[in-house]
Amino acid sequence: MALAATAHIGDWLEGRKRRQRLALVVSALLLVVAFLAAAGQGAMALGPLKIVSILLHAVGLPGIVDVTPVEANVFLSIRLPRACLAVLSGSALAVSGAALQGLFRNPLADPGLIGVSSGAAIGVIGVILFASALGAVLPHFLMAWLVPLAAFSGAAVTVLLVYRIGAIGGRINVVTMLLAGIAINAMAGAAIGLSVFVASDEQLRDLNFWMLGSLASATWEAVLFAAPCVLLPAFAFIALARGLNALLLGEAEARHLGFDVERAKRLVLVCAALATGGTVAFTGIIAFVGLVVPHMIRLALGPDHRQLLPLAAMGGASLLLVADLAARLIVLPAELPIGVITSAVGGPFFIWLLVRQQGRGGL
Amino acid sequence: MLEARGLTVIRGGKTILDDVSLQMRPGEFLAVIGPNGAGKTTLISALAGTLSPDAGEVYLDNVPLAAHDAAALARRRAVLPQQSELSFGFDVMDVVLMGRSPHIGRTEEEEDVSIAQAALDAAGVAHLCERQYTTLSGGERQRVQLARVLAQIWPSRANERTRYLLLDEPTNNLDLTHQYHILARARALNGDGASVFAILHEPNLAAFHADRVAILDRGRIVAEGTPREVLTEERLSALYGIDLRVLEHPARGCPQIFVA
Numbered sequence: 001m002a003l004a005a006t007a008h009i010g011d012w013l014e015g016r017k018r019r020q021r022l023a024l025v026v027s028a029l030l031l032v033v034a035f036l037a038a039a040g041q042g043a044m045a046l047g048p049l050k051i052v053s054i055l056l057h058a059v060g061l062p063g064i065v066d067v068t069p070v071e072a073n074v075f076l077s078i079r080l081p082r083a084c085l086a087v088l089s090g091s092a093l094a095v096s097g098a099a100l101q102g103l104f105r106n107p108l109a110d111p112g113l114i115g116v117s118s119g120a121a122i123g124v125i126g127v128i129l130f131a132s133a134l135g136a137v138l139p140h141f142l143m144a145w146l147v148p149l150a151a152f153s154g155a156a157v158t159v160l161l162v163y164r165i166g167a168i169g170g171r172i173n174v175v176t177m178l179l180a181g182i183a184i185n186a187m188a189g190a191a192i193g194l195s196v197f198v199a200s201d202e203q204l205r206d207l208n209f210w211m212l213g214s215l216a217s218a219t220w221e222a223v224l225f226a227a228p229c230v231l232l233p234a235f236a237f238i239a240l241a242r243g244l245n246a247l248l249l250g251e252a253e254a255r256h257l258g259f260d261v262e263r264a265k266r267l268v269l270v271c272a273a274l275a276t277g278g279t280v281a282f283t284g285i286i287a288f289v290g291l292v293v294p295h296m297i298r299l300a301l302g303p304d305h306r307q308l309l310p311l312a313a314m315g316g317a318s319l320l321l322v323a324d325l326a327a328r329l330i331v332l333p334a335e336l337p338i339g340v341i342t343s344a345v346g347g348p349f350f351i352w353l354l355v356r357q358q359g360r361g362g363l
Numbered sequence: 364m365l366e367a368r369g370l371t372v373i374r375g376g377k378t379i380l381d382d383v384s385l386q387m388r389p390g391e392f393l394a395v396i397g398p399n400g401a402g403k404t405t406l407i408s409a410l411a412g413t414l415s416p417d418a419g420e421v422y423l424d425n426v427p428l429a430a431h432d433a434a435a436l437a438r439r440r441a442v443l444p445q446q447s448e449l450s451f452g453f454d455v456m457d458v459v460l461m462g463r464s465p466h467i468g469r470t471e472e473e474e475d476v477s478i479a480q481a482a483l484d485a486a487g488v489a490h491l492c493e494r495q496y497t498t499l500s501g502g503e504r505q506r507v508q509l510a511r512v513l514a515q516i517w518p519s520r521a522n523e524r525t526r527y528l529l530l531d532e533p534t535n536n537l538d539l540t541h542q543y544h545i546l547a548r549a550r551a552l553n554g555d556g557a558s559v560f561a562i563l564h565e566p567n568l569a570a571f572h573a574d575r576v577a578i579l580d581r582g583r584i585v586a587e588g589t590p591r592e593v594l595t596e597e598r599l600s601a602l603y604g605i606d607l608r609v610l611e612h613p614a615r616g617c618p619q620i621f622v623a
């Protein structure tokens with residue numbers, strides 16, 4: 001009988017692995033489709049064949065169909081960097097969300113909700129407002145780094161602050177954590193309000209962009225800067241997957257299983273700040289991606305970080321590509337801030353999540 | 364051997380543990396009892412190495428605990444928490460497989476799965492294997508956690524040295540049957556040389572299962588020895604502040620305690 005049970009468990013585990021592989025393939029396909037759609041659609045529609053032809057031309061090979069120079073230009077210098085930035089920031093927000101939720105042992109720890117994105121934005125607002133004053137004293141090459149650096153510092157300080165406030169006596173108090181996030185978001189609101197008051201017209205436009213989030217300023221420079229800020233943390237998180245699983249048992253339990261918990265905690269906090277800061281610097285605050293994506297994946301495949309993190313990276317990227325496409329198409333030829341779309345979808349989702357958790361005996 | 368030498372813990376000016384020395388010997392079940400606030404949880408945290416004492420040290424094979432490689436230590440010593448805060452919907456099998464994390468790269472995945480199954484079986488919860496952890500009752504969760512720590516220190520050719528299991532009030536939230544089973548299962552580990560340490564609330568369970576009992580009172584070990592030596596009417600009545608009688612268990616011969 002014991003033997004039969006073993007074979008049965010083997011089948012069950014095998015079936016689960018098949019489901020996980022299938023999910024990986026489906027997510028990858030979804031990402032490709034979303035990428036082609038986002039890169040192809042807009043005021044000027046470009047089909048997949050045209051996109052492939054432009055790419056072939058770009059590397060010096062003959063294309064499949066004819067493309068005009070304008071089409072090639074729109075694709076290569078506007079659409080493609082924008083789609084790449086969408087992939088990077090979507091992945092960054094989703095994997096940071098997933099990893100922070102593991103660290104906080106709670107599915108509500110979204111970088112936007114707990115104020116990490118706002119913290120990054122506060123840093124950036126400071127730079128926007130004082131750019132002319134800072135430009136007078138700082139060398140030019142430093143100015144280019146200043147916005148991302150300020151975003152990272154703001155995110156890092158916030159995530160540390162929220163963790164310190166939320167973790168009382170080694171246990172993380174979720175209510176305190178969320179309230180700390182509210183406080184930090186309120187402070188960011190005050191900083192933004194104050195800056196609107198003192199800002200010039202041009203600064204005002206920049207600030208508006210920060211509050212609602214947008215991929216409109218995507219450039220290849222932004223993509224090149226954001227790429228390592230997202231990829232390094234993403235791989236670090238995936239390498240930490242087992243440790244994050246163990247952390248869900250509790251910090252002491254993870255330590256008893258031989259994991260270096262302090263190191264894992266520091267890494268997660270720094271990497272989440274790096275990924276969030278590195279993308280918020282270019283996109284502004286895009287809320288709820290880090291909440292919605294990991295949660296959907298947990299519902300479908302369970303909380304194991306070894307699957308959750310790679311899938312969240314792809315899912316977040318797809319979600320942001322689609323949201324950006326919607327932002328560009330809904331009010332053509334103008335465009336909506338992407339944060340409007342993610343918040344419109346994410347807000348109700350968050351309420352549903354709260355109600356559901358309440359039904360299961362509270363937070 | 365795992366031993367505490369002169370552990371002293373002071374928190375907020377209050378001495379919580381005062382010069383506590385204890386030895387966990389191979390093949391032996393050691394239970395610590397004591398009234399609420401005696402320092403039992405602090406003692407097990409210090410023994411497990413999650414709390415650093417203000418004086419004294421915990422040694423494993425005469426080497427301070429902190430000097431051991433964390434993963435190597437985890438292969439030999441497991442700790443069952445009072446209650447687990449796991450609130451994410453892992454499958455039960457995955458929770459138990461987490462116990463195998465310190466063995467990654469040393470055992471095959473297939474072996475880990477069969478050990479996890481054997482551990483689930485030993486904890487009496489083999490039937491829950493495919494269930495989601497968050498759908499289980501408190502008692503079922505505690506037994507799955509027991510399976511996890513059993514899997515962690517499961518004996519194998521690669522894991523031959525003396526193993527240690529620390530239990531922090533493992534019978535909380537359990538009914539009579541499972542109180543008995545969880546301790547009997549821990550007791551069975553002694554058979555192949557492992558050492559078990561348990562903090563217990565209920566002196567009768569300590570008397571029934573343990574080889575040795577230590578009484579912790581206001582941070583000090585006030586008595587230590589076999590249940591028969593330690594669990595006397597005068598000592599227990601003074602300890603708990605009510606009049607107690609100690610009778611002999613009709614079948615086992617161990618002492619059992621009753622309110623007079």
